[in-house]
Amino acid sequence: MIVLKNSIYFFKSAIREREFIFWFIAFPIILMVMLITIFSSMTRVERINFNIYLVKNESGEFSNMISEVFKRISEGEDKIFNLKLMENISLKEKFFDDLKKGKTNLILEIPEGFDTGILSHITFKMLGMESNPPPIKIYTLKYNVSSESASMIVKNIFDRMNLEFVKKMRKVNEYQVKTEIVGSKAGFSYVDFIYPGIVIVSIFFTGLMGIGEELSWYKEGKILKRFQLTPISNLQFFLAYFLARFYFFIIQILAITFVGKVIYKSTINPLSYYFVLYILLTIFSLSSLGFFVSSVSKNTNSASVIAQIIQFPLQFLGGIYFPVFDVPWIIRWIVIINPITYLAAGIRDTLGIMPSPYPLYLTILVPLLYTGVFLSIALRKYKVVEFS
Amino acid sequence: MNNYKFIVEVEDLRKTYGNVKAVDGVNFKIKKGSIFTLLGPNGAGKTTTLEIIEGLRIPDGGNIKIFGKEVKRIGKEEKELIGVSLQETQLISHLTVKETLSMFRSFYKKGLKVDDILEFINLKDKAKSPVDKLSGGQKQRLAIGLALVNDPELLFLDEPTTGLDPQARRSIWDLLLQLKKQGKTIVLTTHYMEEAEFLADWVCIMDYGKIIREGTPEDLIKSIGGESVIEVDVEENHSFLDRLKELGVNYTYNPKHGRLLAKTDNVLETIDSILKTARECSLKVRNEIIRQPNLEDVFLTLTGRQLREE
Numbered sequence: 001m002i003v004l005k006n007s008i009y010f011f012k013s014a015i016r017e018r019e020f021i022f023w024f025i026a027f028p029i030i031l032m033v034m035l036i037t038i039f040s041s042m043t044r045v046e047r048i049n050f051n052i053y054l055v056k057n058e059s060g061e062f063s064n065m066i067s068e069v070f071k072r073i074s075e076g077e078d079k080i081f082n083l084k085l086m087e088n089i090s091l092k093e094k095f096f097d098d099l100k101k102g103k104t105n106l107i108l109e110i111p112e113g114f115d116t117g118i119l120s121h122i123t124f125k126m127l128g129m130e131s132n133p134p135p136i137k138i139y140t141l142k143y144n145v146s147s148e149s150a151s152m153i154v155k156n157i158f159d160r161m162n163l164e165f166v167k168k169m170r171k172v173n174e175y176q177v178k179t180e181i182v183g184s185k186a187g188f189s190y191v192d193f194i195y196p197g198i199v200i201v202s203i204f205f206t207g208l209m210g211i212g213e214e215l216s217w218y219k220e221g222k223i224l225k226r227f228q229l230t231p232i233s234n235l236q237f238f239l240a241y242f243l244a245r246f247y248f249f250i251i252q253i254l255a256i257t258f259v260g261k262v263i264y265k266s267t268i269n270p271l272s273y274y275f276v277l278y279i280l281l282t283i284f285s286l287s288s289l290g291f292f293v294s295s296v297s298k299n300t301n302s303a304s305v306i307a308q309i310i311q312f313p314l315q316f317l318g319g320i321y322f323p324v325f326d327v328p329w330i331i332r333w334i335v336i337i338n339p340i341t342y343l344a345a346g347i348r349d350t351l352g353i354m355p356s357p358y359p360l361y362l363t364i365l366v367p368l369l370y371t372g373v374f375l376s377i378a379l380r381k382y383k384v385v386e387f388s
Numbered sequence: 389m390n391n392y393k394f395i396v397e398v399e400d401l402r403k404t405y406g407n408v409k410a411v412d413g414v415n416f417k418i419k420k421g422s423i424f425t426l427l428g429p430n431g432a433g434k435t436t437t438l439e440i441i442e443g444l445r446i447p448d449g450g451n452i453k454i455f456g457k458e459v460k461r462i463g464k465e466e467k468e469l470i471g472v473s474l475q476e477t478q479l480i481s482h483l484t485v486k487e488t489l490s491m492f493r494s495f496y497k498k499g500l501k502v503d504d505i506l507e508f509i510n511l512k513d514k515a516k517s518p519v520d521k522l523s524g525g526q527k528q529r530l531a532i533g534l535a536l537v538n539d540p541e542l543l544f545l546d547e548p549t550t551g552l553d554p555q556a557r558r559s560i561w562d563l564l565l566q567l568k569k570q571g572k573t574i575v576l577t578t579h580y581m582e583e584a585e586f587l588a589d590w591v592c593i594m595d596y597g598k599i600i601r602e603g604t605p606e607d608l609i610k611s612i613g614g615e616s617v618i619e620v621d622v623e624e625n626h627s628f629l630d631r632l633k634e635l636g637v638n639y640t641y642n643p644k645h646g647r648l649l650a651k652t653d654n655v656l657e658t659i660d661s662i663l664k665t666a667r668e669c670s671l672k673v674r675n676e677i678i679r680q681p682n683l684e685d686v687f688l689t690l691t692g693r694q695l696r697e698e
Contacts, residue, residue, distance in 0.1 A: 013481060223478055230467060
């Protein structure tokens with residue numbers, strides 16, 4: 001009863017603070033609106049064509065076959081390439097300049113003697129002798145996304161051609177894949193993708209600053225000392241305080257859900273049983289981080305510094321705003337040890353937005369582990385400290 | 389629990405922080421229904437002593453008996469019977485005065501009605517004001533109100549008037565005298581000698597973690613001798629001061645403020661000696677004051693320093 005009663009006082013104090021309302025309710029919504037406005041255009045489907053030069057310096061059966069394949073997939077409305085075919089011409093510096101300037105995304109060269117080479121390779125292979133196939137040269141621009149994407153497509157085309165060729169040469173078992181559609185999901189929606197991220201960000205901010213920094217202020221302003229002088233126990237105090245923040249978390253989630261569902265027509269179902277349970281885990285986990293920060297900081301300033309240090313890497317390398325699977329190895333370790341990574345993946349999974357790339361047990365165990373560690377440090381610190 | 393003469397008994401209390409002995413073997417006893425004052429400059433160890441008794445700090449050594457019961461650190465039972473007002477008053481922002489009192493009232497099994505407390509601390513018209521909109525004096529009265537929510541037998545007030553204007557200070561003194569009339573025991577720390585003189589039944593003067601003298605304010609003042617004190621501003625001059633000593637003037641000189649204080653039973657003779665000697669040494673004497681001795685003089689006599697020098 002005492003916990004419940006006092007949680008209302010703490011809640012009243014928070015809800016009456018304009019800064020609190022701005023940073024922990026208005027700001028996540030503003031962030032959500034901004035991100036949706038900026039990134040939702042990324043989900044518009046547009047056909048991409050790659051410009052490629054095909055330099056054909058051979059006119060045998062194999063090279064004609066290759067050039068025919070490329071010509072066909074460069075025709076019609078569904079064409080992949082804008083093909084420029086050049087025959088019997090030596091590669092010039094100008095072509096490489098075109099590649100560098102982006103006039104073409106890739107240069108494919110079928111060199112002179114390619115057909116002879118292929119025939120020799122097949123003959124040697126049939127005789128059981130070792131032989132290397134003649135090369136087809138592909139020129140791309142390193143670190144250029146379009147060029148590297150075009151290169152991947154070209155490689156796939158050659159893989160498919162190789163397979164067809166092998167199938168004709170030998171008896172190859174081909175497995176038929178039976179496909180059954182068991183359900184359907186609307187196309188990718190950035191609103192759906194960002195919704196769980198914003199929910200996590202708002203809980204994260206409230207945990208880190210709304211709990212971490214405020215409790216540090218309570219410590220610095222000797223408010224905790226004042227509570228310690230009364231018969232209320234530390235546990236009762238912290239439960240009442242946490243409960244007040246819990247009411248706040250519910251308001252935050254309701255506000256974000258309202259914007260997502262009503263204004264942006266998100267398809268998420270926030271009443272999903274798994275989502276609600278996972279949100280509770282997220283709240284416990286990120287609140288314990290706040291208690292931890294307040295317990296290890298001497299005053300509000302140091303709490304603020306610690307919160308900033310924690311906030312940036314955890315927020316931006318937690319997969320909240322964009323996927324973080326392919327970040328460079330030098331920062332990948334932050335992604336791996338970051339509890340937000342697992343919370344973001346887990347929450348998206350529970351909402352059916354995107355399957356978690358991590359096993360289910362990790363999306364539960366990692367946040368639980370952090371909660372345990374943070375809470376035990378905080379409880380120990382608050383137990384031994386003489387508030388001064 | 390009620391069969392005791394002294395509500396608090398402290399014996400050989402010790403607390404050290406690194407090399408600093410904050411409390412160095414403190415002993416005292418507090419009579420029920422009295423106003424007991426710890427008087428001393430900043431850093432004398434008053435707050436640490438109080439916080440050990442209140443259970444906020446763990447002593448390195450010594451014994452504490454509170455409400456007739458020996459305790460290492462006070463528990464819930466004792467907390468129900470004490471009220472504390474801390475040195476600095478920070479409260480939960482955005483709660484109103486009434487909400488703050490109600491919140492603290494809810495921590496105790498029994499206590500006073502919030503409206504009665506508001507009336508007593510004279511903040512009824514501010515009941516709905518947020519605590520961060522109160523003036524310094526109003527905040528301090530609220531702090532005393534918070535210490536009273538459980539109708540405690542024993543009140544600890546740590547420098548309750550520091551930083552307040554004379555009028556606000558006076559209104560706090562009135563509150564404390566009313567509480568004394570109600571039979572409450574008040575433990576007060578202060579570095580204002582006039583506060584101790586006005587309120588205290590018993591004064592312990594603390595310096596560097598030790599109690600250097602204790603008694604009633606009257607006895608302490610009498611103990612330094614002299615019916616009057618003469619204060620004058622005069623430049624520091626060794627031959628002048630040596631000559632006064634030769635003439636038998638009982639004085640202390642503060643070179644920082646250029647102020648000479650002389651205790652005497654014969655005002656006319658002493659002032660004549662001071663003026664004559666100053667003239668002989670070609671010194672000008674200004675701002676002459678003749679007054680009764682006070683606790684400040686006691687502290688000065690005992691330590692050679694003034695209470696608020698630091």
